[in-house]
Amino acid sequence: MIAKVIPRDTVDKIIEAARVEEVLGEFITLKKRGANLLGLCPFHGEKTPSFTVSPVKGIYKCFGCGKAGNSVNFIMEHLSLSYPEALKWLARKYAIEVVEKEITPEEKERLDERESMLIVMQYAARYFVDNMNNTDEGRSIGLGYFIERGLRPDIIQKFQIGYSLEERRAFTNDAVKAGYAPKYLAKTGMSILSNAYVEGNEITQADVFDRYAGRVMFPITDEGGRVVAFGGRTLSSEKKVAKYINSPETDIYHKSRVLYGLSLAKKSIQQKNVCYLVEGYMDVIAMHQAGIENVVASSGTSLTIEQIKAIHRFTPNIVVLYDGDEAGQKASDRAIPLLLEEGMNVKLLMFPDNHDPDSYSRLVTAEEFAVYLEKNAQDFLIYKARKLSAETKNDPIKKQQ
Template sequence: MITRETIDDIKNRMDIVDVISDFITLKRSGQNYKALSPFNNEKTPSFYVVPAKGIFKDFSSGKGGDAITFVMEHEGMSYTEALRYLAKKYGIELKETVAAQEELEALSARDSLYIVMNFAKEHFKGLLKEHEEGKSIGLSYFHERGFNDRTIEKFELGYALNEWHNLEETALAKGYSAEVLEKSGLVIFKEDQKHYDRFRGRVIFPVHNLAGKIIAFGARILTKEKDQPKYINSPETEIYHKSNVLYGMYQAKNAIRKEDFCFLVEGYTDVISMHQAGIENAVASSGTALTEEQIKLIRRFTENITVLFDGDAAGIKAALRGIDLVLKGGLNVRVLLLPDGDDPDSFSKKRSSTELKTYFQENTKDFISFKIDLYAADASRDPIKKAEAIREIITSISVIPDPIKRSVYIQETSSLLKIQESVLLTELNKILIGERKKQQEKVKDEPEVAPDFSEEFQENTKLDTGGMVQMQERETIRLLLNYAESAVEEQKLIHYLLHEMDEVVFTNPVFGEIFQTFKTLSNEGKAVDEFYFLENGSTEVKKIVADLMTSRYHTSPHWSEKYHIFFPHEKEVIGDVAYSNVLRFKFRAVQKLMEDNLQKIKLATSDADLDKFLTIHEQLKNAEREIAETLGIVIAK
């Protein structure tokens, strides 16, 4: 268990902008920051960070909270694991107490996998540097590839002994369970009860997530055994989904953000060689076909990508397959083909860092020029092949989601190929219309989903007085979170609202929980603010608090500084705002009571009951009219 002292130290040291910038690229927006949502696929930024309050809010997914919450949500970590990550990031010494047995048993499966994968990484590193076999085979191989000790440490490379049970026996001796070893993919269990290490006699390439935690391994064999594949990789697990991961992204993310573009290569050694040569904004798809999830991962840090492939025929085909998917993901794509016979690993060893960067700058092409050059030789004397080449290019342009970019590429294609722009536009529109029809047919063929008539659905969608009451409940909580200590009528706003709404029963349970917490702690003489809820509240409470503490819109300073048009800040008129909120709350409450009373009138079974409910209705109507006059609201008589 991490001590309270350590937790407080972490919270005092962590900077939310610094923490979140390790995972996505933030852009300043006034005093705050914004970005595309890391939780949903979107075109317009709806993810906001408020440094002054130390909170984030993602309006597209509804997630929100502090830096710890973000790490938990983004990386799927437990609270304790998020604290460990932040402590490591800020160099804070972890002070822990002995956990109770039930707390140890409560470790989630994900936590167990992270722990055993980290153990395996340290085990493989130790074998590489300290074991005779590791040094003579594994370390010698890496040195022969030109990797220096600093690079080997940066990527935490290792070696697995050529033994069937080395890792398994070491792990079991240290208390790791066979079940966790199997779930992690480190040990293979057969139906005939046989079991053995997955990685044997191979150099090891650990795969990191964005937080730097080990989630998988790749391994290369160094001997020429016919029945053994050159590379083997960890299987899919609860913490590792290969379609969501890019090798080297953890080491490359800061350079990608700084350079504002990313090199995409093919394999582990390509990435490592590029980094050692000073090209640190390189990542790899690790031999798998590029996926939409991987493209979204790149887009968190940059919208510019250069696909770098071998110059042979296979490399060219791979480049063509990847380009359209990158374009569809909304990225700006360029292509760099290396000389025939070279790959990024071998090519980077032939030139200095400066020469390498110069070559890349001079030989990188946008995808239109690349495709035109690729088809030029075959199409120059064959009209049919030229027509096919044009369709290939237009097909690539059609997947670009931005219509302005599509238009620019059409103009460029028209100029380079000397084809009328109107002809190209006609072909582009055919493709777009065809795709739209396919989508419409797909929707038409999908089975209809029955309407959701659950109580929660009805409660969230109906536009009645009950919904209006909840809106006022929400506004009350917003005022308490933002201005609890502000002065209203010679007292603090928190005391004013708690007194005026002392007997109010909130219809929304989350708002009611927050209000009751304010009430309880205030009665005990304790101060309470948004940070109390971010630390102690439930997941729903944290979301609500982050939402109510974050605004997507702010008044531009130009209104006052440039145009001398002044708007009062809400804090300056908080007394009027609070008074109006209390009246509106009571107004909506009275309307809700009237609505309920009308139902009783309809269901009255005796004259006595009818007279009683009619009298109540008249009293409520008078109260509604009186509050409406004060608020300046016109109501039907």
Template structure:
């Protein structure tokens, strides 16, 4: 059967922005954290159709339609899963080649998987050297301590150290059974060549005598390394990165995003810095939503990566004027990508790492708040100062600012920026607008975020396509034959399609609503807060799944989802909404959308009037305990009812005594659970 390779599917979903896709069909307006519109699937006068950018899903609270970006195209266009993927691929310029997976392709996938495996092993090897090797402790550990990093930060980012030897990693890898070719393909080992470029047969470690910074992709897999030399007179580069490989493409990676992604989403803000140590120091200081380009120029791929999690970026500069000038083009790219960009400039001679160590965590956070300014205003002030007394330079400075404004997709923001530019330079606003319109009429470069259009002409985008499908959402419990075929195509097993998912779903029975609600609540907490910490190194997902280790869910769909969450965690991934909303089973997609969306948001006026309303995020431990205790109590009550019923028709005295003893124990457990529930704060959503 022809198929779209999984790598291509992942690429399509990675690039598909749900706000952008849905915005082609309806006019979305921001309200609170989400976007709202009148539903394209049924007639309504007031908006009940919600899009959650951070979660990558949509839901109509009127007709019930819900899902991720692929499901939206399936619903709106009435197409199959494969056709929806093709639609999105075409929109984002991604080439789709359906093909059988040949033995060669399978081999290529195996090669890629092997590179992931050897990279993860190397990360562990370097980390062990840092913690337990004499050289690692005296050189690597001392340096990290000198830079103010603590044990938690070192462990969170899995830092390591490479011995100052030519082939320590090579020997250790071969001893552990790893093939040389994968060490070479990942760049961990270098092939020594002669003057004619011929292989001499000798191999040596790329990284020697360096502190190691593992680079993770967004799912947490190690794909490469950054390394800092600690030799005082080393003639090699101060920082050395892994070369490009099948698994590492530096233009599509941001250092620290794996550790920062949850904070970026929850804070709706991403701080962008340049170096590894900037990320580490800020993260340790409580600024968790920070990522780094690792010293490379900003790329379109990195911008798209940020936009998956937030529309707001603050770039943190050191006080070096030359460095600021060099970075302006990258910020223009952020604007073109539709991001809201602010700038924080540190005192001359300081970078984010040195400044937070100088002033402390709280004063640093306060500085971020007070020193942050909009990028257009920042650039306007910068270039106007440089050209203050030179008319020619002043004209060029104005054009520089207008070129940045032309990158902004929002027409209202553009108008405000043009007014600010007019005031700053003391030039009539109509002259500024006239010059801007000349720039705006210039053809947009292929692959850019789109022409901004003239000030008087709005965004310049075409009218949205009309919705083609109407009607309410079917409440699907099983897959259609077409969905089954597609799910099998993308790796689902026949047991999965039959509603399986492992031993947890065997011998299921109809269950009362109260038990279903309890199981649903546990799954909801797992989905929404899986990566949130409850204690040091203990997340919500780890805590709940450990508590449920001996518990069998009775509701089929929640049993399947619990199993799915456990599998995701076992694979080193958080069971997140953005991932599970793309699942092959329609019923799972439907439940994920239902659990992850809320019709109402707390009004900001409560905060304005200083009325404190605790968020569920603030009381996660009690919420998790509450959910587990409620579930256990319902299960105890069910077993108690079964035992009491058995007393009515005992088969013999031994069975009756056994039931009586069990009933006594169950009643004790029930009372204990009731007492515990009385000490737990009730969950906030009822």
């Protein structure tokens, strides 16, 4: 029997259109409470409002009965509809055409595999956090590294930073022991297939080993906060070892679409109406520690149009804080034309003495850091004009050009 499914791009379009405050506002009265909305829960009898709606996060939560979710979940629960029925209900409301696609059992299996991969990533994040906090190796090497850099425990916890043990099969063996299939460890990129594996055979525990052995681990989440990838940093000083290893492209991770830190930044970006764009994981984390949350990074890839569009949904204003070294300058030169093409208002900020946001934030207080950002962000076009003026000042040929 051939099943039918609503195509993924149609589902995404419906979810994006179905703003949670609009959908829920049809059924309950919501009143403004700070950045959120508050109302009486429709799922249990209450006299004091405990039902909170977050337009920025696109979710609701009742602190009385615990019900929570997005617009689709609400329609399913409130109108007793299945997931596809709820999507169709919302599609009608927002005049979105739904053309169901026939899928084979094999395609259905792939959809199920996607969910299995996300579950593996959730396990991996918990596992690496546990390693860093509860093993001698993790505490002395991983946690010790971040404490030495001055990171507070609450910031380490906020970003779910962890540690992968040096033993080459530690994660793989523990994951299999916990019930996770070796094929999903390979599909997520958390484990690597050995050269002895024969293509087409069932993947067994003996066929896979850890990708990130002996590295501190930075979970990368999608916009909804689900872990879809990792960045692993070596603490070894050996030059032949790659400083960072990032997850490969998978069914759940497309690096050109994902911005590090966006799930934690979008509320602040919308409130401040500006986004800071930095290069690396530690730049994002350091700025959060300095009290600045409206920051994202395009870690592991050059900035893409898809990433810019993701930022543009929350603000048209962006400040580029790339490193002052040659690599940072090149990254900035690639990124800024794309930002301008997408209609962003671009400012540029350079740190003194080739510092980056991470290193500079450790030199000054949080207050001094915030003041520096405020006073030194220049409109890109003004910056460019001044730079050209300085370059041509003593060059009569360039002046004529």
